[in-house]
Amino acid sequence: MAERAPPKRRDWSWRSQAFRGLVYQVLAVVLVAGGLWYLAHNTLVNMQARGIQSGFDFLAQPAGFDIGESVIPYDALDPYWKAFLVGVLNTLRVAIVGIVLATLLGTLLGIGRFSRNALVRGICYAYVEVFRNVPVLLQLLMWYLTFTELLPPVAEPLSVGGLFWLSKNGFAFPTPLWNLGLAITAAGGAVGLVLAWAYHRWARRHFEKTGQPRSMVLVPLAIVVVGLAAGWLVAGAPREWSVPVPGTFTMDGGASATPEFMAVLLGLVFYTSAFIAEVVRAGIQSVAHGQTEAASSIGLSKNLAMRLVILPQALRVIIPPMTSQYLNLTKNSSLAVAIGYPDVVSIANTALNQTGRAVECIAIIMLVYLTTSLSTSAFMNWYNARAAIKER
Amino acid sequence: MRLLAVAAALSAVFAAPAHAGKTLDAIKARGQVVCGVNTGLAGFSAADSQGKWTGLDVDVCRAIAAATLGDPEKVKWVPLTAQQRFTALQSGEVDVLSRNTTWTLTRDASLGLNFTAVTYYDGQGFMVPAKLNLKSAKQLKGATVCVQSGTTTEKNLTDFSRANKLDLKPVVFEKLEAANGAYFSGRCAAYTTDASGLASIRTKEAKDPKEHVILPDLISKEPLGPAVRRGDDEWFAIVKWVIYGLIEAEEYGVTQANVEQMQKSSQDPVVMRIVGSSEDTGKLLGLDKDWMVRALKATGNYGEIFERNVGPKTALNLPRGVNAQWNEGGLMYAPPVR
Numbered sequence: 001m002a003e004r005a006p007p008k009r010r011d012w013s014w015r016s017q018a019f020r021g022l023v024y025q026v027l028a029v030v031l032v033a034g035g036l037w038y039l040a041h042n043t044l045v046n047m048q049a050r051g052i053q054s055g056f057d058f059l060a061q062p063a064g065f066d067i068g069e070s071v072i073p074y075d076a077l078d079p080y081w082k083a084f085l086v087g088v089l090n091t092l093r094v095a096i097v098g099i100v101l102a103t104l105l106g107t108l109l110g111i112g113r114f115s116r117n118a119l120v121r122g123i124c125y126a127y128v129e130v131f132r133n134v135p136v137l138l139q140l141l142m143w144y145l146t147f148t149e150l151l152p153p154v155a156e157p158l159s160v161g162g163l164f165w166l167s168k169n170g171f172a173f174p175t176p177l178w179n180l181g182l183a184i185t186a187a188g189g190a191v192g193l194v195l196a197w198a199y200h201r202w203a204r205r206h207f208e209k210t211g212q213p214r215s216m217v218l219v220p221l222a223i224v225v226v227g228l229a230a231g232w233l234v235a236g237a238p239r240e241w242s243v244p245v246p247g248t249f250t251m252d253g254g255a256s257a258t259p260e261f262m263a264v265l266l267g268l269v270f271y272t273s274a275f276i277a278e279v280v281r282a283g284i285q286s287v288a289h290g291q292t293e294a295a296s297s298i299g300l301s302k303n304l305a306m307r308l309v310i311l312p313q314a315l316r317v318i319i320p321p322m323t324s325q326y327l328n329l330t331k332n333s334s335l336a337v338a339i340g341y342p343d344v345v346s347i348a349n350t351a352l353n354q355t356g357r358a359v360e361c362i363a364i365i366m367l368v369y370l371t372t373s374l375s376t377s378a379f380m381n382w383y384n385a386r387a388a389i390k391e392r
Numbered sequence: 393m394r395l396l397a398v399a400a401a402l403s404a405v406f407a408a409p410a411h412a413g414k415t416l417d418a419i420k421a422r423g424q425v426v427c428g429v430n431t432g433l434a435g436f437s438a439a440d441s442q443g444k445w446t447g448l449d450v451d452v453c454r455a456i457a458a459a460t461l462g463d464p465e466k467v468k469w470v471p472l473t474a475q476q477r478f479t480a481l482q483s484g485e486v487d488v489l490s491r492n493t494t495w496t497l498t499r500d501a502s503l504g505l506n507f508t509a510v511t512y513y514d515g516q517g518f519m520v521p522a523k524l525n526l527k528s529a530k531q532l533k534g535a536t537v538c539v540q541s542g543t544t545t546e547k548n549l550t551d552f553s554r555a556n557k558l559d560l561k562p563v564v565f566e567k568l569e570a571a572n573g574a575y576f577s578g579r580c581a582a583y584t585t586d587a588s589g590l591a592s593i594r595t596k597e598a599k600d601p602k603e604h605v606i607l608p609d610l611i612s613k614e615p616l617g618p619a620v621r622r623g624d625d626e627w628f629a630i631v632k633w634v635i636y637g638l639i640e641a642e643e644y645g646v647t648q649a650n651v652e653q654m655q656k657s658s659q660d661p662v663v664m665r666i667v668g669s670s671e672d673t674g675k676l677l678g679l680d681k682d683w684m685v686r687a688l689k690a691t692g693n694y695g696e697i698f699e700r701n702v703g704p705k706t707a708l709n710l711p712r713g714v715n716a717q718w719n720e721g722g723l724m725y726a727p728p729v730r
Contacts, residue, residue: 051622052482052504065546066553068536068561076550148577168578169536249535249581250561259579260563340538340563340574349475349566350541356503358479 043359058355059084065350067342069258080351087347088368094261094343095330095372098268102329103322105269106276111306113281124277132274137335140267144339147259157246165244165251172244172256181238188231189224196220196227260341264333272329279325283318284310315387323380327373334369344368415487415620415627416678419460424468427453428486431471431568434592435702435710436492436512445469448701449490452511452618452635455687456488459634459679464690473567474543478503481621488631490618492586494544499619508632509639510617511694512702513714513723515610516548517587519594522605524581529609536561538580540571545585548612572597586614588702588710595707630677637684639726641666641693643717648692651685665730673729684729694724 012019047054063083066076070086071093112124131139148168152158157167165172176182196219203214232238244254287310295305337346345365352361419425429437429449437447454464470486481489482504492514493499495507518529518537526532529552539545541564553560563580565571572593575583583590587610594601618635620628641647644663646654655667664670667688668681675681691697695717702710716722 047504049623050482050504053502064550066550066560066562068563076554145577148574148579153578154581247534249532252534258563337566338570340565340570342564346541346564346566350546350564353475353478353541353543354498354547356478356499358482 047359052356054357054359056357056360058351058357058360061355063351063354065354067347068340069261069342080355083347083351084344084364084368087342087344090341091330091333091336091343091345091368092372094264094268094333094336094341098265098272098329098333099326101265101269102272102276102325106273106325107280109273109277110280110284113277114284128274128277130274131270132278134271136267136271136332137338139271140263140335140339143266144259144263147263151259154246154250155248157251163243165246165256167246167251168259169250170256170258171262172251172254174241174243174253175255176238177240177242179238179240181232181235184235185228185231185238188234189228191231192224192227196223199223258341260336260339263339264336264341264343268329268332271332272325275325275328276322279318279321280314282321283314283316286317287313312387316384316389319380319384319387323377323384326376326380330372330376331369334365415624416460416630419487423461424466425453425457425460425488426468426470426486427456428470428472428477428480428489428491429453430491431473433492433568433589434596435588435706435708436592437469437471437490438596439469439471446701448512448697449492449618451691451697451701452490452638453488455638455691456631456634458686458690459637459674459683460630462686464686474540475566478505481505481619484621487627488618488620492589492616493619494586494614495617495619496544504622505619506622506628507617507619508628509635509726510615510723511635512588512616514586514588514614514616516545516584516612516614517590517610518607519575519583519590519604520581520607521578522603526605526607529582529607529611530556530558532560532582533558534561535581536563536579537582537584538563538565538571538575539584540564540568541566543585544612544614549584552611586616588708591702591708591710595709626678630679633677633729634683634687635694636726637666637687637729638691638694638697639717639724640729641684641688642695642724643719643726646688646693648688648696651688655685662728662730671730 059081060079062077063080067086071089074086109124112120115121151168154167154169157165159165163174200220242253244251291309295309334345336343348361348365352358432438437449439445453467457467458464472480477489477491480486520526537560539562590606594604598604620631655669666684672681674683702708714723718725
């Protein structure tokens with residue numbers, strides 16, 4: 001009691017802004033927590049009163065249903081959590097491939113808006129206006145209808161050189177047979193990658209020290225290719241491929257992308273790239289024209305000026321809205337359920353109906369999207385901090 | 393469409409703590425039976441261009457409305473997808489779920505609902521394009537199969553595929569319409585659902601029904617029937633006994649046409665109990681003694697409902713088969729209305 005210092009006491013009066021702030025914050029937390037507790041408790045009581053069983057114990061039970069496509073081996077006797085995992089991986093597959101493709105396409109379109117060729121400018125402009133103004137669900141349905149109505153049936157597929165096949169069953173392509181030879185080739189590639197990275201570091205140091213530019217892209221790329229080729233030759237040049245052959249109901253051998261996957265991917269890529277093109281355009285326009293003039297005054301070519309002066313500065317403006325586009329693409333992938341792609345929503349819907357655990361399954365969907373979105377966001381924030389202007 | 397499932401789940405979140413609700417009181421106060429039906433399955437529940445609902449499942453709801461409220465039209469139809477149906481019933485959005493729903497242990501035991509009685513004994517089958525010239529579903533090795541999600545169908549398909557080592561690949565659609573569209577566009581080599589559903593889809597959705605055949609294999613038992621929410625045994629009994637009444641009326645020859653005359657003149661004690669001219673069976677259910685007369689006048693007995701909606705004279709052309717009366721070689725056996 002005695003050690004309580006008198007000056008501190010003044011801080012705990014209602015007149016102290018800090019004290020009032022603390023009280024309001026505690027109050028807000030208590031209210032939110034209380035509200036959440038009430039909702040959870042009330043749900044449980046109601047569900048119990050109506051004889052609805054609840055809980056996540058069903059996740060360990062065998063799922064009992066097949067899934068049309070999966071990136072990991074999955075069997076109907078596997079538990080529900082594994083079925084959910086298959087769904088999450090299918091969502092991530094379409095989201096990651098989609099983000100990469102949409103970024104490439106969107107950046108090209110965005111830069112195309114500055115082309116000196118009026119036709120290129122016009123095409124880029126028209127593309128952006130068409131694809132961002134048609135609802136994405138309609139675009140998915142349009143692609144799906146295109147694939148399922150226009151392509152030939154699997155019994156008489158279109159073929160490119162007997163290696164690639166296109167039919168209502170999807171796009172089938174040959175895959176190398178995985179064996180020791182391929183493992184050695186991959187190891188060669190990995191060694192090449194390490195060497196390329198070391199060279200890249202050395203080239204950068206060398207440039208910073210002496211100002212003499214060394215190739216930063218072509219030489220490292222060549223090192224990786226040489227590594228791969230060396231590994232392939234050491235392994236005795238394996239050339240065994242699994243080539244798809246048309247069967248009665250399906251393509252035998254090789255691998256294939258289903259029409260569902262392609263429709264979701266194309267729909268999301270075309271839609272999102274229109275937004276990304278606008279983000280890139282805005283980013284480039286945000287760089288003052290003086291920068292371009294300054295770059296040419298020191299003798300940089302137009303390409304070099306874009307790469308070394310304009311884009312690094314534009315990136316600071318581009319990255320934050322780009323993050324939103326990536327998040328949108330990931331979340332829009334949940335529309336895949338409309339065209340039969342087994343993403344996490346589709347799997348959760350099936351699980352919901354087989355088990356009747358509606359609240360649990362919807363909670364899982366929410367958790368999955370929240371986790372992916374927050375991870376994407378965290379990664380982009382890190383990248384943003386890296387690309388941000390360094391004030392010294 | 394997921395929205396409704398979410399809304400239903402949320403309504404469980406926000407609903408006031410439960411009390412033993414009297415569904416019948418609520419129905420009388422509201423003046424309407426709220427009936428959950430299929431979004432569109434010809435013969436079972438489908439709305440025509442004027443918004444008038446017809447079908448076997450629909451007639452069951454009409455009979456219930458006639459028995460409880462005295463008017464078969466006092467029904468509010470709530471079309472539900474396969475996924476929405478149970479949450480809609482659990483959350484109290486519908487009073488009775490009459491939507492070609494299979495009675496299984498999991499559903500009966502863990503979803504907070506009770507199945508009342510079987511109105512149609514079905515089995516899962518396959519439909520394939522006729523030009524494939526298939527004789528059995530066991531020839532479908534490696535084939536892609538279109539299926540609607542939220543049904544028992546997915547698991548049956550998997551079981552059948554495993555048991556016969558067929559490696560069937562399901563393409564799962566959220567909506568019936570999407571699954572139909574994908575099959576008829578040729579995305580899938582086969583379509584699977586209950587055999588009655590296949591007949592309905594072939595009749596209504598195919599450009600030329602002759603281009604598609606339903607294979608003879610039935611891979612599961614699918615007893616379809618209405619379900620009610622748990623916790624109201626009186627309402628459970630009413631729905632159950634309206635259905636049994638319709639079935640027993642057929643057994644004893646009481647029809648839509650002759651029910652009034654039977655009520656006046658029949659001396660058969662069983663018939664007299666059904667039409668309420670001797671014992672007042674309705675009173676025990678919380679209804680009046682004319683409950684079955686009104687139901688029968690509205691829809692006719694079970695046999696008439698069957699013939700009108702799915703029987704051999706309709707486009708669906710389903711044989712009576714196991715859905716005949718027990719004394720005619722079928723499974724329809726109603727406990728006595730007494």
